[in-house]
Amino acid sequence: MFYPKFLIFLLFSSLLSAQTVPSLSYAELKPLLEQKGNKIYVVNFWATWCAPCIKELPYFEVLNQREDVQVLLVSLDFPKHKESRLLPFIKKNKLQSKVVLLDDADENYWINDIHPNWSGAIPATLIYTKKQRGFYEQSFTASKLDKIFKLFNP
Amino acid sequence: MKSILILFSSLLLITHNHGYKVGDLATDFSLPNVDGEMVSLSDYDDAKGFIVIFTCNTCPYSIAYEDRINALHRHFAPVGYPVIAINPNDPAAQNGEELSDMKQRAQDKGFTFPYLQDKGQKVYPEFGATRTPHVFILEKQEKGNVVQYIGAIDDSSRNPDKVEHYYVEDAVDALLAGQLPKVSTTKAIGCSIKTL
Numbered sequence: 545m546f547y548p549k550f551l552i553f554l555l556f557s558s559l560l561s562a563q564t565v566p567s568l569s570y571a572e573l574k575p576l577l578e579q580k581g582n583k584i585y586v587v588n589f590w591a592t593w594c595a596p597c598i599k600e601l602p603y604f605e606v607l608n609q610r611e612d613v614q615v616l617l618v619s620l621d622f623p624k625h626k627e628s629r630l631l632p633f634i635k636k637n638k639l640q641s642k643v644v645l646l647d648d649a650d651e652n653y654w655i656n657d658i659h660p661n662w663s664g665a666i667p668a669t670l671i672y673t674k675k676q677r678g679f680y681e682q683s684f685t686a687s688k689l690d691k692i693f694k695l696f697n698p
Numbered sequence: 699m700k701s702i703l704i705l706f707s708s709l710l711l712i713t714h715n716h717g718y719k720v721g722d723l724a725t726d727f728s729l730p731n732v733d734g735e736m737v738s739l740s741d742y743d744d745a746k747g748f749i750v751i752f753t754c755n756t757c758p759y760s761i762a763y764e765d766r767i768n769a770l771h772r773h774f775a776p777v778g779y780p781v782i783a784i785n786p787n788d789p790a791a792q793n794g795e796e797l798s799d800m801k802q803r804a805q806d807k808g809f810t811f812p813y814l815q816d817k818g819q820k821v822y823p824e825f826g827a828t829r830t831p832h833v834f835i836l837e838k839q840e841k842g843n844v845v846q847y848i849g850a851i852d853d854s855s856r857n858p859d860k861v862e863h864y865y866v867e868d869a870v871d872a873l874l875a876g877q878l879p880k881v882s883t884t885k886a887i888g889c890s891i892k893t894l
Contacts, residue, residue, distance in 0.1 A: 591758070593758055594889065595792075596890060620856075620887055622758065622762070622856045622857075623856060623857065649853060649854035649856075649857060649860035649861070649862070650853055650854075650862070651850065651853055651854070651855060651885060651886045651887055652849070652850060652853050652863070652865075652884045652885050652886065655885040655886070655887065656885060662885070663828040663829055663832075663885060663888075664828075664829055664850075664885045664886050664887045664888050665828050665829035665887075665888050665889065665890040665891075666887065666888075666889065666890065667890065681828070681890075683890070
């Protein structure tokens with residue numbers, strides 16, 4: 545039996561304490577890509593070694609401070625590097641946004657399911673609300689992100 | 699007025715060119731190889747086709763596939779489908795992607811296939827490659843090199859032990875048997891192609 549709401553609660557309640565990073569299958573991630581709260585949800589796909597990803601992380605961290613925004617950073621690092629690279633990176637950079645590791649082999653399925661226009665390259669970002677959905681296979685500057693973000697209302 | 703319209707619509711065509719689709723003819727190229735020679739598809743008289751792979755030195759997904767790319771070439775070059783690897787990254791935009799770096803990597807990993815630099819970055823947009831690694835299987839026919847498969851090497855970039863679908867192997871096996879690949883487009887995670 546699957547309880548998406550409970551899972552979401554579990555994931556985000558950990559925000560209150562230290563950052564823990566769950567490794568999720570795509571079935572476990574999916575509820576976090578279709579939440580129905582009164583927020584703008586930002587889901588960024590990244591990896592610790594991806595230079596353009598790292599460059600734009602601070603812009604997402606700023607957005608995450610807003611009451612009406614929830615940022616989720618989905619790491620596509622290698623699962624075997626979670627302890628040695630991902631966790632130290634989060635600690636070193638004091639990331640406040642929630643981080644999860646997507647550990648699911650069937651890429652051809654979930655890339656299309658996340659968005660048909662996604663080729664699979666990172667960085668890539670999904671921004672959605674109850675009514676709107678946008679997918680951006682690109683890297684952002686602060687102003688580019690700002691411009692796109694203005695199109696969304698919680 | 700008419701010519702302006704034609705000009706405008708051809709501009710639209712250019713900006714909306716997202717590269718090859720399955721069934722398209724691939725244009726030949728001439729690119730520098732790590733051995734100092736220039737390489738074109740037309741150099742391969744005996745090939746039945748090509749496994750063209752856009753890949754690079756620095757992307758961890760590409761690195762994770764190096765052994766699998768070596769294996770593909772070992773397996774399929776003798777039966778007429780050599781691997782042609784092309785590095786699409788602009789070395790000015792990403793450290794470690796100069797031809798000299800590529801030469802070193804090819805030597806370290808024992809690449810026996812050509813590893814070409816997309817000098818000037820003209821070839822990857824023509825193919826429509828968006829990431830590394832990104833595969834295009836071409837079948838040599840009378841009319842030219844027909845694109846028969848676009849996508850991933852297999853369905854598990856980060857863990858070779860979890861592969862369930864060997865897309866490229868299956869596609870080339872089909873072509874060698876005179877059939878079309880059952881799966882002709884797939885996706886995989888990859889690194890964006892680096893440009894200035």
